[in-house]
Amino acid sequence: MAPGLLPLSLGLGYPAAAGWMGLTLIPLFLTALTFFRYSAVDPESRPVDVQRVRPEYDFIVIGGGSAGAVLANRLSEIRSWSVLLLEAGGDETEISDIPSLAGYLQLTDLDWKYKTEPPTSHSPYCLAMKGDRCFWPRGKVLGGSSVLNAMIYVRGNRYDYDTWEALGNPGWGYKHVLPFFKKSEDNRNPYLMNSSYHSVGGYLTVQESPFRTPLALSFIRAGEELGYENRDINGQSQTGFMIAQGTIRRGSRCSTAKAFLRPVRLRKNLDISMHSHVVKILTVRQGSMIRTVGVQFWKNGRRWTVRARKEVVLSAGAINSPQILMLSGIGPKDELARHGIPLVKDLKVGYNLQDHVGLGGLTFLIDEPITFKKSRYQTLPVAIDYIFNERGPMTSLGGVEGLAFVNTKYADPSGEWPDIQFHFAPSSINSDGGEQIRRILNLKDAVYNTMYKPLVPAETWTILPLLLRPMSTGRVTLRSKDPFTPPVIDPNYFTHRIDVLRLIEGIRIAMNVSSTRAFQRFRSRPLYTKMPGCRAYQFGSDDYWECYLRHFTFTIYHPSSTCKMGVDPDAVVDPRLRVHGVVGLRVADASIMPTIVSGNPNAPVIMIGEKAAHMIKQDHRKAKYN
Numbered sequence: 001m002a003p004g005l006l007p008l009s010l011g012l013g014y015p016a017a018a019g020w021m022g023l024t025l026i027p028l029f030l031t032a033l034t035f036f037r038y039s040a041v042d043p044e045s046r047p048v049d050v051q052r053v054r055p056e057y058d059f060i061v062i063g064g065g066s067a068g069a070v071l072a073n074r075l076s077e078i079r080s081w082s083v084l085l086l087e088a089g090g091d092e093t094e095i096s097d098i099p100s101l102a103g104y105l106q107l108t109d110l111d112w113k114y115k116t117e118p119p120t121s122h123s124p125y126c127l128a129m130k131g132d133r134c135f136w137p138r139g140k141v142l143g144g145s146s147v148l149n150a151m152i153y154v155r156g157n158r159y160d161y162d163t164w165e166a167l168g169n170p171g172w173g174y175k176h177v178l179p180f181f182k183k184s185e186d187n188r189n190p191y192l193m194n195s196s197y198h199s200v201g202g203y204l205t206v207q208e209s210p211f212r213t214p215l216a217l218s219f220i221r222a223g224e225e226l227g228y229e230n231r232d233i234n235g236q237s238q239t240g241f242m243i244a245q246g247t248i249r250r251g252s253r254c255s256t257a258k259a260f261l262r263p264v265r266l267r268k269n270l271d272i273s274m275h276s277h278v279v280k281i282l283t284v285r286q287g288s289m290i291r292t293v294g295v296q297f298w299k300n301g302r303r304w305t306v307r308a309r310k311e312v313v314l315s316a317g318a319i320n321s322p323q324i325l326m327l328s329g330i331g332p333k334d335e336l337a338r339h340g341i342p343l344v345k346d347l348k349v350g351y352n353l354q355d356h357v358g359l360g361g362l363t364f365l366i367d368e369p370i371t372f373k374k375s376r377y378q379t380l381p382v383a384i385d386y387i388f389n390e391r392g393p394m395t396s397l398g399g400v401e402g403l404a405f406v407n408t409k410y411a412d413p414s415g416e417w418p419d420i421q422f423h424f425a426p427s428s429i430n431s432d433g434g435e436q437i438r439r440i441l442n443l444k445d446a447v448y449n450t451m452y453k454p455l456v457p458a459e460t461w462t463i464l465p466l467l468l469r470p471m472s473t474g475r476v477t478l479r480s481k482d483p484f485t486p487p488v489i490d491p492n493y494f495t496h497r498i499d500v501l502r503l504i505e506g507i508r509i510a511m512n513v514s515s516t517r518a519f520q521r522f523r524s525r526p527l528y529t530k531m532p533g534c535r536a537y538q539f540g541s542d543d544y545w546e547c548y549l550r551h552f553t554f555t556i557y558h559p560s561s562t563c564k565m566g567v568d569p570d571a572v573v574d575p576r577l578r579v580h581g582v583v584g585l586r587v588a589d590a591s592i593m594p595t596i597v598s599g600n601p602n603a604p605v606i607m608i609g610e611k612a613a614h615m616i617k618q619d620h621r622k623a624k625y626n
């Protein structure tokens, strides 16, 4: 049973239960006691928020997200090492457990609620959003963005990692990182369990949702009609179509907190401190050397200082890791001077921001009542199926059923390094009746009311075509030296013409999916209503799609690369993830990717966490025996 919905089931049973309450009080009491004791040792119980942080630890990990949770687990495997994990947010909730409700976590306390800056006029984007600003949700919770995400499990393309290695990062080629993907994985799909690309028994449960609409299979068949194989896109070759795999367990979200922290929550050498907002990494200068000595954070309304004997590992994600480094004096000299922050180390922190950008709101209509609509799937029988059977529409991976990696005419000639990804969903912006999707997208009322509101009674589906390796890069800077003020996020989308051209080709391939026999069975057709602001252009022309892209710019929430790994002057960390020129400080999260991976980054970030922990163990073993 999904524990999250227990109150609902108790609520339903209450009137009938009242009569026998007295009779069963003692056995109930005993059962509760047994349960209580069991919960103290149950490997799936929630982590404990430590109230008394010790003055000193061997390792301090900042941020308990996709990477940080892995690091806290793996470093505390060494019993003689003490580890402190500091997380700004609290624990997961009942709602965050339910896969189909992923979108309902945004704009809550579990979200940092970031927004992009309004674009400059020479390359506009996000014009369909209020204030021309796209929302960039980030998890502020134990488990980080793995608690807010759509749970899609994708590893990226082997050439991504071979490129990282070729850029001067030995040990990061595909053959080196594959074992770390497998180390975490517990794949429950029978047809993948025996593949040499997958493994079983790891902490992270990976499987398909037990539910799908008939359109999911149409999507796979459509891919075949277009010449793409139905294959394991995390295996030998990435190009093709696939039913999405997700990080779910028994129908519920398997965040990194659930996967990596709950099973080890009773380790004596691991303290987890929630609601602990890190404001500064402390360093000292010893001759020509800069050494990390500790961390300052706020908890319960006061500032705490904790010392690190061996290392501090920064895993606060692609937005907050550069912010924390800059607040600590590690960043671009001129940027720090602008805010009056004393310079510790001049490094290109916050540059090279990369994201998977694409087109939102591309909508197709069908005639059959088979799409994922709120009125059809947020019902009591559906909730009961989820509670008692761990299955049904509520186990849907944030509404995404299929994935595809396709090649435009600009793609690598090998055909093995696709430039566009599709997320297929049997729903669109209208499917929740205007309740939540338009809100979390920050859509202007005129756009929603013109294009999607008239479709509320309709059956619709969508493809999100995304650019896998954008040329345009952005930047994260400080808005203020106040650590509680959100940083400035400037994604700088579409400044390279090729990014627009590739996406237009990707949109055309998506349109072709609707024209296949597999979708024509359902009389699939595009929504021809024009985007307000683009009416001057002919529907389907290059100019129209470019205008649409610059309006309904869609981030799939994958920022990366702001503390990039490498040995060139722009690199922030070296190939062992040590901050250049600062002893005892590493960064391990999405920010270290030299180039964004070709696919959803959660699994790659977990791999980075695994590899970082492995390297830290190696380095300290070496230091001990030398």
Ligand SMILES: Cc1cc2nc3c(=O)[nH]c(=O)nc-3n(C[C@H](O)[C@H](O)[C@H](O)COP(=O)(O)OP(=O)(O)OC[C@H]3O[C@@H](n4cnc5c(N)ncnc54)[C@H](O)[C@@H]3O)c2cc1C
Binding pocket: 062, 063, 064, 065, 066, 067, 068, 086, 087, 088, 089, 137, 138, 139, 140, 141, 142, 143, 144, 145, 146, 148, 149, 150, 151, 152, 153, 154, 276, 277, 278, 279, 315, 316, 317, 318, 320, 321, 324, 556, 557, 558, 559, 589, 590, 591, 599, 600, 601, 602, 603, 605
């Ligand atoms: C809405 C959404 C949907 C997504 N969907 C998918 C998907 O389906 N599949 C996929 O692969 N990827 C998806 N992603 C992206 C993926 O989840 C992220 O790339 C990944 O989780 C990033 O991991 P991280 O460790 O770099 O950062 P995070 O997981 O964000 O972790 C950073 C942690 O640091 C904490 N922190 C930050 N600042 C401080 C501070 N000052 N003090 C203390 N703690 C701090 C944060 O609260 C957070 O817990 C999605 C992301 C979002 C937001």
